[in-house]
Amino acid sequence: xxxxxxEERAFIQEIFSKLKYEVVGPKSLCRAxxxxxxxQRYFAHFGNLYNEDAIMGNPEVARHGVVVLHGLxxxxxxxxxxxxxxxxxxxxxSEKLHxxxxxxxxxxxxxxxxxxxxxxxxxxxxxxxxxYKFLSVVVSALSRQYH
Amino acid sequence: MVEWTxxxxxxxxxxxxxxxxxxxxxxxxxRLxxxxxxxQRYFASFGNLSSPAAIMGNPKVAAHGKVVMGxxxxxxxxxDNVKATxxxxxxxxSEKLHxxxxxxxxxxxxxxxxxxxxxGPSAFTPDVQEAWQKFLCVVVAALRRQYx
Numbered sequence: 001x002x003x004x005x006x007e008e009r010a011f012i013q014e015i016f017s018k019l020k021y022e023v024v025g026p027k028s029l030c031r032a033x034x035x036x037x038x039x040q041r042y043f044a045h046f047g048n049l050y051n052e053d054a055i056m057g058n059p060e061v062a063r064h065g066v067v068v069l070h071g072l073x074x075x076x077x078x079x080x081x082x083x084x085x086x087x088x089x090x091x092x093x094s095e096k097l098h099x100x101x102x103x104x105x106x107x108x109x110x111x112x113x114x115x116x117x118x119x120x121x122x123x124x125x126x127x128x129x130x131x132y133k134f135l136s137v138v139v140s141a142l143s144r145q146y147h
Numbered sequence: 148m149v150e151w152t153x154x155x156x157x158x159x160x161x162x163x164x165x166x167x168x169x170x171x172x173x174x175x176x177x178r179l180x181x182x183x184x185x186x187q188r189y190f191a192s193f194g195n196l197s198s199p200a201a202i203m204g205n206p207k208v209a210a211h212g213k214v215v216m217g218x219x220x221x222x223x224x225x226x227d228n229v230k231a232t233x234x235x236x237x238x239x240x241s242e243k244l245h246x247x248x249x250x251x252x253x254x255x256x257x258x259x260x261x262x263x264x265x266x267g268p269s270a271f272t273p274d275v276q277e278a279w280q281k282f283l284c285v286v287v288a289a290l291r292r293q294y295x
């Protein structure tokens with residue numbers, strides 16, 4: 001089981017309390033599709049992903065970005081058992097969506113970059129360390145049902 | 148050879164022009180030591196690294212951060228031959244410093260976070276992030292190249 005210090009829990013709570021899902025979600029997914037363009041292969045049905053402007057203006061990308069970010073809520077609510085909370089979502093990504101699990105870390109990195117651009121100097125190193133650990137646990141839980 | 152679009156070149160040199168090595172270098176290295184604590188093993192001679200506050204106040208960390216960040220200047224000025232530019236530095240990290248090359252990307256990630264914080268969403272746009280991360284990828288690959 002993952003051990004969290006009181007300070008780490010507080011940092012995670014603080015980040016989520018300042019998080020605007022409808023801003024960070026779309027921006028994070030857009031960055032994943034732009035910075036790691038192969039990820040576009042999972043969203044062929046989203047229409048125009050032809051360039052940065054198209055991706056950033058695409059309403060399906062925006063909508064899905066919010067969905068993906070809310071996916072973190074389950075981890076926030078159950079930090080002591082993130083693994084079990086993502087069993088179904090992991091199976092979905094593996095068996096239905098056929099997502100290469102290496103991409104989970106890329107999405108996590110994009111979420112982190114967007115949070116850094118929003119929080120600026122209040123995203124302290126200790127806070128980044130807790131956030132990185134949190135996302136690592138989520139990525140690991142999402143990868144768990146893969147075979 | 149790595150191909151750079153004009154937009155990528157301009158994003159990289161533009162961003163580099165606004166980065167203060169003396170400011171961002173210490174921040175990035177401190178973040179590396181705090182977020183990825185095993186990296187502290189390479190800096191046992193730096194004294195007190197016992198807490199985030201100690202690391203962030205450590206003058207040797209700050210001085211070395213400037214050295215490391217300053218090292219990127221040669222890559223920015225030689226975008227068309229980063230590989231050759233870093234051949235000696237790669238050998239140094241492999242044969243003398245014995246740095247696990249997996250750590251290079253961790254420092255690159257810390258530099259990216261610092262850039263995101265400093266420049267915010269209007270300057271550190273997705274396109275700029277793409278060019279910057281491609282640049283750091285090339286740097287990391289060049290630093291790994293002499294390892295055997």
